[in-house]
Amino acid sequence: MQKVEREMIFQAQTQGIMEGWLERLGAKLDHLFIKKGLLLVLxxxxxxxxxxxxxxxPFALPxxxxxxxxxxEKTGQAAIAVVLGALTTSIPSAGFTFASIGAFFxxxxxxxxxxFxxxxxxxxxxxIASLATRLSLTYVFNHELVYxxxxxxxxxxxLGYILTLIFIQSVPLLSIRRRKQVLxxxxxxxxxxxLASVLTGTIGWSVYDVSVxxxxxxxxxxLFAFIGGAAIGSTVGVVTGLxxxxxxxxxxxxxxxxxxxxxxxxxxxxxxxFGVGIGLLIGTLLIGLYGEGTTDLLPTILESCIAILIFLLTPKAAISKIATFIPGTEEHAQEQQQYMRKVRDVTAKRVEQFSTLFHALSNSFNYQGLTNKDEDDSREIDYFLSNVTEKTCQTCFRKTKCWEDNFNTTYDYMLEIMRECETNSSGPPNRTLQxxxxxxxxxxxxxxxxxKQELSFYHANQRLKKQVQESRRxxxxxxxxxxxxxxxxxKEIQRERENHQHQEDQIIEALAGMGIELGQIDIYSLKSGNVDIELSIPYCNGTGEAEKVIAPMLSDIVGETIVVKKEDCAPFPHGYCQVALGSAKAFVVDTGVAHAAKGGAFVSGDCYSTIELGAGKYAIAISDGMGNGERAFLESNETLVLLQKILQSGIEEKVAIKSVNSVLSLRTTDEIFSTLDLAMIDLQDANVKFLKIGSxxxxxxxxxxxxxIEASNLPMGIIQDFEVDVVSDQLKSGDILVxxxxxxxxxxxxxxxxDVWMKRKLKEISTGDPQEIxxxxxxxxxxxxxxxxDDMTVIVAKIQHNIPKWASIPVYPSKKAL
Structure with missing residues (x-):
């Protein structure tokens, strides 16, 4: 065992050393060829x-x-390189290259x-530089210009004009490191x-009759056929051969x-x-027999074998690095996915930072200092009494005796007088105390x-201070x-979309077995109760194929009821219809509303709202503004609108109600209040929460x-700080909420x-239709x-199991995705 462990440790160390050496070698080559410009020179x-x-x-000057x-900064190296390259062919060619560079400047x-x-x-x-240089040199050496x-x-x-446009696009690829960018x-x-133009520079080079x-x-x-497939491979072949x-x-x-x-x-x-190499050998044999015959076939096959050997020796890492820039490759998809994951993580981190910032700001606004309420009240009373003594005792000849010799007695008397004036402001004074x-x-x-006069200012300051505190809260x-x-x-951003390729293939196979052709399918989630699938189907001509066939089949495949959430039919035949499917809610709510204004008027002070929130919840709310008429209607309507906006933003119900209450209590000094009766029904388990504010x-x-169901809470807007009592209950299918x-x-x-009268009337109603009730x-x-x-509003909601219109269509068990 110890020998095996030592061998494993030795292999791991050797592998680490090799990886480090290769990484350092790659960094040095990158520095030499890219940063130093050796690649541009070659x-x-x-x-x-x-x-x-x-x-x-036509290649050198462009x-x-x-x-x-x-x-x-690499201009000098490039000029020397092209002139030296031209010099290896002939002196006149080098002279033309040098002269054309000068004309270019x-x-x-x-x-x-x-x-500019x-x-x-x-x-x-x-x-112009190429044309002028060639014509001038031809005239100088031949003393004439023929057609x-x-x-x-x-x-x-x-050709130089066209190649310049091409090299402007391709030279940066050889000289500048592109970071996660697609070609x-x-x-x-x-x-x-x-690259084909560069290969042209090797024409005439041969080693033992093998053409370089x-x-x-x-x-x-x-290389490109292996990376990009048949389309890229044939394109490279045509361009290079041409x-x-x-x-x-x-x-x-x-x-x-x-x-x-x-x-x-x-x-x-x-x-x-090996498959790509076999393809080259087959092409060499077929085209070689046609082009050169059997006599010169052996050198052609040898050249292909050498090319295959070099290809087999090419490191996989180098091929993968090139493939990341070619669209459609697996490496490119992984690179894009990694890039999107990085963007997602950065976005999530920034959102978390903002969340932390808002949380810190919330704590800062809630911070009340280290003193408690009793100390604050005592300090306020001291300030109050100091203001009184400043106006009365500062010029009195008995100041020293009252405030130095009998401080506690004087202070207690003034404090008792203050409290007496507060509690008995309008009644007869306390004769004994006076x-x-x-x-x-x-x-x-x-x-x-x-x-008495200072108390009015004191109370005003207290109200203002309390209002400021409530604003901060x-x-x-x-x-x-x-x-x-x-x-x-x-957290929602960080939930990476799972790879459902296997499930997609199974669903495509199962639907194809039933004769349904899919253009495209994307599975975003297969979580129970939160299935999210998007697909495209051929033009259905409004027959409802997705609702009647595909959704029932998917219901059997994934093991839960799937319904069509959204469907966009193709505007023309032979097109594709886009369909979004998802999990059906376990329960549905059917509502009925009846209302009347006081005295049969047109405007009622009651407002109601029934909305389905995005989190799988159904909200029913009634607000009753104080009084009747347009003013009460505006008050209750604004309460519901504000509540609806806050709930739809995702804020928790209790925080939403307290926020609405604070807004209503701080925005005006008028005694205009409104009640709120809110019921939040969870459509997955039929649990309901009641939040009753004076309702x-x-x-x-x-x-x-x-x-x-009842709760004891004052109407909204009366007091700024209050706790919301939440009453929870569990509904069942067939229950009627009134x-x-x-x-x-x-x-x-x-x-x-x-209570007794309302219960008796509800028992006597035999119908189950919410609107009729x-x-x-x-x-x-x-x-x-x-x-x-008075203004009257009644909302009746009936909770029922969600029964889909179409039963699931069974699929062969071997084709089920889950």
């Missing part, structure tokens, strides 16, 4: 050698111009004075053209070989590297009057609620039994016990009272 050298038809050299525009200075857009002017600069020379110069300059299709093509350009071009095709055939017409058949090999290699990429104080103080009557509660919402939102009782009817305003509950005349109950109240004495 590419420039080969492009300086590249010729078309052994006469035209490459130099692109480096001058993108990496100005001359025309660049001219164009820089005309236009260097990117648009650069290709034209290359065209052929002019045409070849124009072709060379035109566009145009950039991929430009990069392939650049053939080996490298086939290796390039295999450029090589332009440089050497005798190699025209190479374009067919490379294109066909790229296609076969991409189709056989599932066989890994007589004792007159015996103690020579200015007793004046002190009495000053205390309101802000603190709101900030705390926002903090909780943002914290929940951050009438509610009733739950279950068969023949009637249950009363909520009403005080106009309905206390409406019947000549009734001693409203509401209408009957309101009519009974009006008939009993003989008139509409």
């Amino acid at each position: 590419v420039g050298f080969l492009l300086g050698r590249a010729l078309i038809l052994a006469k035209i050299a 490459f130099f111009a692109a480096v001058f525009l993108m990496r100005k 001359i025309f660049y200075l001219i164009f820089s004075r005309i236009s 857009d260097r990117v648009k002017v650069l290709p034209l600069n290359v065209l 052929y020379d002019i045409m070849m110069s124009i072709i060379e300059a035109g 566009k299709n145009e950039e991929i093509i430009c990069l392939i053209i650049l 350009e053939h080996v490298l071009s086939r290796y390039l095709v295999m 450029i090589l055939s332009l440089a050497n017409v005798a190699s025209l058949y190479q374009m067919s070989l490379l294109a066909f090999s790229g296609l076969l290699g991409g189709l056989l990429k599932d066989g890994k590297k 007589r004792e104080w007159d015996n103690h103080c020579v200015k007793g009557a004046r002190v009495y009057e000053e205390i 309101l802000v603190a509660d709101q900030l705390l609620g926002v903090s909780q919402v943002m914290d929940n939102f951050a 009438s009782p509610s009733f739950i009817k279950r068969g023949e039994s009637i249950k009363k 909520m009403m305003s005080d106009g309905v509950f206390e409406g019947p005349s000549h009734v001693e016990n409203y 509401a209408d009957i109950l309101l009519e009974e109240v009006i008939r009993t009272s003989g008139q509409i004495q």
